Amino acid sequence: MSNxxxxxxxxxxxxxxxxxxxxxxxxxxxxxxxxxxxxxxENAITAIIGPSGCGKSTFIRCLNRMHELVPxxxxxxxxxxDGKNIYAEGVDPVAVRRKVGMVFQKPNxxxxxxxxxxxASGLKLTGLRDRxxxxxxxxxxxxxAFLWDEVKDDLDKSGASLSGGQQQRLCIARTLxxxxxxxxxxxPCSALDPQATAKIEQLMTKLEENYTVVIVTHNxxxxxxxxxxxxxxxxxxxxxxxxxxxIFENPKNELTERYITGxxx
Amino acid sequence: xxxxxxxxxxxSMTSFSERNNKVLDKKTGWSGDRFFKFLAAVLAFxxxxxxxxxxxxxxxxxxxxxxxxxxxxxTGVDWNPVEGRESFGILPYILxxxxxxxxxxxxxxxxxxxIAIFLAEMAPSVVKTPLSxxxxxxxxxxxxxxxxxxxxxxxxxxxDFVEKPVSTYxxxxxxxxxxxxxxxxxxxxxxxxxxxxxxxxxxxxEVLVAVPNSQKEAAYSIGATKWEAIRIGVLSYARxxxxxxxxxGLGRAVGETMAVTMVIGNAVGAAALPTSFFRGxxxxxxxxxxxxxxxxxxxxxxxxLIGVGLVLFIFALAINxxxxxxxxxxxxxxxxxxx
Amino acid sequence: xxxxxIRKFKDKLAFILSFLxxxxxxIPLGSILMEVVKNGAPALSIQFxxxxxxxxxxxxxxxxxxxxxxxxxxxxTSLIGVPLGLMSGVYLAEFxxxxxxxxxxxxxxxxxxxxxxVVGIFVxxxxxxxxxxxxxxxxxxxxxxxxxxxxxxxxxxxxxLVPNSTREAAMALGIRRxxxxxxxxxxxxxxGIVTGTLLSIARIAGETAxxxxxxxxxxxxxxxxxxxxxxxxxxxxxxxxxxxxxxxQQGWGAALILIIIVLTLNVGVRFATRGxxxxx
Numbered sequence: 004m005s006n007x008x009x010x011x012x013x014x015x016x017x018x019x020x021x022x023x024x025x026x027x028x029x030x031x032x033x034x035x036x037x038x039x040x041x042x043x044x045e046n047a048i049t050a051i052i053g054p055s056g057c058g059k060s061t062f063i064r065c066l067n068r069m070h071e072l073v074p075x076x077x078x079x080x081x082x083x084x085d086g087k088n089i090y091a092e093g094v095d096p097v098a099v100r101r102k103v104g105m106v107f108q109k110p111n112x113x114x115x116x117x118x119x120x121x122x123a124s125g126l127k128l129t130g131l132r133d134r135x136x137x138x139x140x141x142x143x144x145x146x147x148a149f150l151w152d153e154v155k156d157d158l159d160k161s162g163a164s165l166s167g168g169q170q171q172r173l174c175i176a177r178t179l180x181x182x183x184x185x186x187x188x189x190x191p192c193s194a195l196d197p198q199a200t201a202k203i204e205q206l207m208t209k210l211e212e213n214y215t216v217v218i219v220t221h222n223x224x225x226x227x228x229x230x231x232x233x234x235x236x237x238x239x240x241x242x243x244x245x246x247x248x249x250i251f252e253n254p255k256n257e258l259t260e261r262y263i264t265g266x267x268x
Numbered sequence: 269x270x271x272x273x274x275x276x277x278x279x280s281m282t283s284f285s286e287r288n289n290k291v292l293d294k295k296t297g298w299s300g301d302r303f304f305k306f307l308a309a310v311l312a313f314x315x316x317x318x319x320x321x322x323x324x325x326x327x328x329x330x331x332x333x334x335x336x337x338x339x340x341x342x343t344g345v346d347w348n349p350v351e352g353r354e355s356f357g358i359l360p361y362i363l364x365x366x367x368x369x370x371x372x373x374x375x376x377x378x379x380x381x382x383i384a385i386f387l388a389e390m391a392p393s394v395v396k397t398p399l400s401x402x403x404x405x406x407x408x409x410x411x412x413x414x415x416x417x418x419x420x421x422x423x424x425x426x427x428d429f430v431e432k433p434v435s436t437y438x439x440x441x442x443x444x445x446x447x448x449x450x451x452x453x454x455x456x457x458x459x460x461x462x463x464x465x466x467x468x469x470x471x472x473x474e475v476l477v478a479v480p481n482s483q484k485e486a487a488y489s490i491g492a493t494k495w496e497a498i499r500i501g502v503l504s505y506a507r508x509x510x511x512x513x514x515x516x517g518l519g520r521a522v523g524e525t526m527a528v529t530m531v532i533g534n535a536v537g538a539a540a541l542p543t544s545f546f547r548g549x550x551x552x553x554x555x556x557x558x559x560x561x562x563x564x565x566x567x568x569x570x571x572x573l574i575g576v577g578l579v580l581f582i583f584a585l586a587i588n589x590x591x592x593x594x595x596x597x598x599x600x601x602x603x604x605x606x607x
Numbered sequence: 608x609x610x611x612x613i614r615k616f617k618d619k620l621a622f623i624l625s626f627l628x629x630x631x632x633x634i635p636l637g638s639i640l641m642e643v644v645k646n647g648a649p650a651l652s653i654q655f656x657x658x659x660x661x662x663x664x665x666x667x668x669x670x671x672x673x674x675x676x677x678x679x680x681x682x683x684t685s686l687i688g689v690p691l692g693l694m695s696g697v698y699l700a701e702f703x704x705x706x707x708x709x710x711x712x713x714x715x716x717x718x719x720x721x722x723x724x725v726v727g728i729f730v731x732x733x734x735x736x737x738x739x740x741x742x743x744x745x746x747x748x749x750x751x752x753x754x755x756x757x758x759x760x761x762x763x764x765x766x767x768l769v770p771n772s773t774r775e776a777a778m779a780l781g782i783r784r785x786x787x788x789x790x791x792x793x794x795x796x797x798x799g800i801v802t803g804t805l806l807s808i809a810r811i812a813g814e815t816a817x818x819x820x821x822x823x824x825x826x827x828x829x830x831x832x833x834x835x836x837x838x839x840x841x842x843x844x845x846x847x848x849x850x851x852x853x854x855x856q857q858g859w860g861a862a863l864i865l866i867i868i869v870l871t872l873n874v875g876v877r878f879a880t881r882g883x884x885x886x887x
Contacts, residue, residue: 067779069775069779072775097781100778100779100780100781101781102781104779104780104781105779107772107776111770111772111773111775113773113776113791113795114795115794115795116794124777124780124790125782128780128782128786128790129782174776177776177780178779178780181781300783300785300786301783301784301785304784304785304788305698305702305785307694308694308695308697308702309698311690311691311695311698312694312699312703312759313707313711314695314755315695315714315715315718315755316710318718318752319714319717319718321729321733322726322729326725326728326729326732328732329732378628379628379631380628381628382628382629383628383629383632386622386625386626386628386629390621390625401877402633402636403629403633404873405636405870405873405874406635406636408809408810408813408869408870409639409813409869410813410814410840410865410866410869411815411816412813412815412843412844412862413639413643413813413843413865413866414639415844415847416847416858417638417639417642417643420642420646420847420855421638421642422635422638462632462635465632469632493614493615493617493618494618494621495617495618495620495621495622498621516720519720522722523720523721523722523723523725524722525722525723525816526816526844530844530847530848553722553724553816556728557724557819560728560731560820561819573728577724577725577728580722580725581722581725584720584722584725585717588720588721591720592713592717
């Protein structure tokens with residue numbers, strides 16, 4: 004029922020970074036994702052929109068194997084990262100999560116660590132000790148996250164002492180520091196005020212130069228502003244998927260049109 | 269699929285993602301997680317191992333004396349460690365434990381309940397923290413210091429304010445017979461009462477706080493006064509939990525050693541049978557503390573003392589398990605692993 | 608009197624009575640503290656604090672060996688009890704939502720309320736009889752059995768306070784579960800864990816009963832892990848039972864030192880964590 008590739012796509016040399024094939028997910032008996040086959044373009048921003056409960060958060064949590072951390076959660080089907088199935092036998096989920104990073108709805112910097120330590124945490128815990136190299140990575144990550152200027156004079160202050168928007172950018176920097184290839188964002192701005200949101204949207208646009216970004220959002224205007232491709236989900240299925248422009252200006256499916264024009268959700 | 273070369277953070281360094289490319293292809297040992305969980309489980313299991321070992325060792329150590337005296341060990345009243353004329357009966361000590369603990373409960377539980385009610389329901393919030401802190405300090409004082417205070421200070425209070433008057437007017441009643449001296453069952457019982465107050469009052473307080481507000485609100489809505497609302501809406505609901513708190517106090521009182529042994533007068537054998545509040549006595553715990561180091565290792569004496577320990581262990585285990593069950597029912601704390 | 612007035616009266620009475628209960632509980636505490644300070648302070652002197660006990664009957668001597676013994680016991684016991692208790696708490700909090708976890712938790716609570724003298728007998732049989740002598744290490748083992756459930760319980764509760772979002776953040780970064788627990792979760796829970804540990808130390812510092820049949824007590828300074836040793840609570844007991852006045856005074860002095868240690872730990876810990884909340 005769902006499309007596998009975005010419609011109206013200009014042919015380009017770029018390929019698909021993450022593809023799902025017949026992805027299903029359950030919470031116990033509850034069938035939350037139904038036969039999702041979706042391909043997301045590399046170095047682009049793909050937005051997943053849909054009403055509450057349609058399964059969009061569950062979907063992206065399947066992309067970095069976080070879904071299975073919930074007791075009684077189950078997955079079937081394939082998720083291909085650069086052509087390789089991350090759910091294949093013997094694949095280490097921890098390695099997957101280093102390639103596919105995630106930013107959460109509520110900013111969650113590590114409470115007892117400084118700004119510096121937060122950003123460096125992923126690296127330190129996987130073995131990097133060289134202070135000079137850490138310094139470089141921390142700075143670059145904070146710059147990419149549009150946070151460097153605001154914290155550069157006091158990297159030792161507690162991560163929790165920053166404002167909400169700053170904390171979220173800190174979390175983004177932390178994710179970028181381990182150099183993932185894909186960055187997943189689960190409603191990253193819903194706990195933030197408009198100025199903070201604008202900053203993050205700005206940085207997302209910069210991010211897509213080097214990363215594949217998949218963002219879940221309930222804010223349609225945000226999806227329209229920021230993303231290249233949009234998928235509309237409803238009740239666990241992808242109803243329509245195409246370039247953002249097409250979805251918002253010329254939706255092919257009636258459900259899509261009703262959601263976009265605010266008739267439900 | 270050609271991917272555009274990404275800007276690396278540190279050009280000279282292989283990025284983690286690149287290193288991990290190989291990792292996605294083959295089986296990685298994430299046995300680190302499994303080993304950690306196993307290690308933690310084994311160490312956590314040590315609690316059960318310790319309890320089991322205790323039962324085994326205590327039983328083994330008591331066998332000599334139990335083999336010789338059988339049920340008389342528990343029902344006899346003579347206590348004579350002298351070789352050739354041995355007799356080991358622990359009934360007086362069992363009774364001593366029961367009586368002193370009963371005194372502790374009778375005196376201590378109502379006071380603890382009063383404290384719990386005051387702190388949970390009546391006290392203005394400014395005063396709650398400092399007061400509960402002070403009560404907690406009572407628990408921090410070591411038992412031996414209670415004993416020290418008991419010998420040199422408290423026993424005179426009991427003797428002069430309680431025993432002397434009672435003895436003068438009611439001294440003809442058997443349980444009040446004997447010259448009031450202060451180092452006796454009564455003093456031991458009252459000190460135990462003081463020592464169980466922090467435990468019983470804090471658990472009772474938890475129990476009272478766990479009662480849903482709706483009960484109290486229902487009482488208010490029919491025009492009850494504050495005390496009536498507490499009585500109807502809280503106390504009756506919390507009954508079993510409060511009973512659990514009291515039994516927990518009992519468990520504590522049964523096991524208390526030092527303070528008791530210093531003020532109870534240390535009677536032995538038939539003389540230890542609790543016949544009067546004003547006479548010296550002995551509990552199972554205090555006996556062990558008193559005699560353990562003097563017991564002749566090549567006689568049955570140590571085995572007898574271990575036997576006392578076994579009986580005490582069984583008492584304490586039964587009481588504590590029972591109390592835990594009662595409390596777990598009312599204070600249903602949500603226990604879930606974080607995953 | 609109308610029935611309404613009676614009810615109002617009972618209401619007031621309940622308030623007064625329950626407040627009286629609080630007072631009744633505070634009086635002994637006040638008396639104990641006062642007496643310990645009043646009787647113990649005169650005994651304190653440099654000589655008292657730095658010399659070992661003299662021969663029985665002699666007024667010379669002090670409690671230096673007892674203080675040393677208590678400190679050594681605290682150190683040894685923590686060495687055994689803290690790692691054990693910590694890992695138990697970790698297991699219960701992170702992996703313990705099953706039958707095994709529930710039974711461990713239950714018996715942990717039971718062990719926590721146990722008569723310490725029975726623990727002493729147990730270790731006596733296990734170690735003193737087996738090794739052939741009363742020993743410092745036996746005392747440490749006995750005290751660590753008492754410490755274990757306290758540390759396990761407080762560790763478990765502190766870890767449970769760490770919000771799940773912190774764990775999720777670490778997992779999403781590709782950090783392994785065990786690494787997450789050790790470096791992130793325990794770190795976030797550390798003030799609660801430290802508090803619990805310090806309070807358990809205060810508790811074992813005052814324990815006497817299990818020491819009677821494990822370290823026995825001694826007139827000398829520390830003589831090795833396998834030899835008997837002295838400790839403050841033991842010395843208080845022995846001094847209190849001697850028929851000499853000087854001994855009683857020394858007993859109060861030793862009690863004063865002991866109570867200073869215990870109360871400093873208790874009060875210090877509460878004070879340090881007032882208003883601070885873990886995990887955010």
